[in-house]
Amino acid sequence: MKTKQGILLVLSLFLVAVSLFGQDTLTVVPGTVTVDGVRGTGEYTYSTSQNNMELWLRRLDDNRLAFFYQVKTTGWIALGFGSVRMDSAHILIGYQAAVTVADEQTGAGNTHSRATTTVLQTSLMREVDGYTIWEGIIDGSRFLAGPNLQMIMAYGRADNLTTRHQARGSLTVTLR
Ligand code: HEM
Numbered sequence: 602m603k604t605k606q607g608i609l610l611v612l613s614l615f616l617v618a619v620s621l622f623g624q625d626t627l628t629v630v631p632g633t634v635t636v637d638g639v640r641g642t643g644e645y646t647y648s649t650s651q652n653n654m655e656l657w658l659r660r661l662d663d664n665r666l667a668f669f670y671q672v673k674t675t676g677w678i679a680l681g682f683g684s685v686r687m688d689s690a691h692i693l694i695g696y697q698a699a700v701t702v703a704d705e706q707t708g709a710g711n712t713h714s715r716a717t718t719t720v721l722q723t724s725l726m727r728e729v730d731g732y733t734i735w736e737g738i739i740d741g742s743r744f745l746a747g748p749n750l751q752m753i754m755a756y757g758r759a760d761n762l763t764t765r766h767q768a769r770g771s772l773t774v775t776l777r
Contacts, residue, residue: 627750628777629660634667636736638727645669651770654754656680658774665722666741671734672756674767678733681753682720682744685771687711690753691720691743695735696760697728703735704762750774 627647634644645657645667657669672678675697681690687708694713695703705721706713724737733756744750755769 626775626777627658627660629662631662632659634659634661634736634738636667636723636725636738638725638734638736640669640671640736647774649772651754651772652768654678654756654768654770656752656754656772660741660745660776661738664740664742664745665738666745666750667736667738669734669736670754671732673732674756674758675728675731675733676756676758676760676767677762677764678735678756679754680735681708681755682739682741683751684708685751685753685773687713687753691716691718692753693721693724693735693737693739694762695726696762697726697733698760701726702760702762706762745776748776750776 630646645659647658649656653673655671659667661667670680677696679692679694681692684690688710690708692706692708692713705716705719707716720739722738722740726735751773753771755766757764757766
């Protein structure tokens, strides 16, 4: 009997762990993310990888979303929130040169221009060994209200905000 209870306990703990850290869902996991451009063990609960672009996320509370984004390029990198297309996405785009250049833009068709609102609360970008890394926390309240978080990502080879992507991708994450 005790063994049965033990097995049930282990099984429930396993299911809780899967639901908290499952790769297809994002749930609030309170805690701290240190925005230092280094991905600490256990800092992120969701990850995905597409075409040289690696993304980790953690939902810190109802509104705040932490991201760690790493791309094998020395050119521009970008994340977009609230859409699986460029159109209407809220885009964070930037590159690391002598200084960090970063901007928030809104997609319109297959173009984008300076956004009228900003969501970035804190962030740090750095370039290391041919990778550009961007870690930050956004006010994601606009994007976290529905059943899913929709995102796009892309990167280019040039140090500017205008040359078309080398690759791009999109993702939809179930919010719990
Ligand atoms: C830097 C200037 C940019 C230019 C000139 C540009 C141009 C284009 C063009 C012409 C397309 C349609 C052809 C195709 O499918 O490749 C496209 C699609 C796409 N782009 Fe961009 N893009 C830019 C920036 C971005 C950024 C910053 C992101 C992500 C944050 C992005 C994500 C996407 C995605 C996901 C698609 C496919 C869905 C869609 O058509 O919206 N692009 N882009």
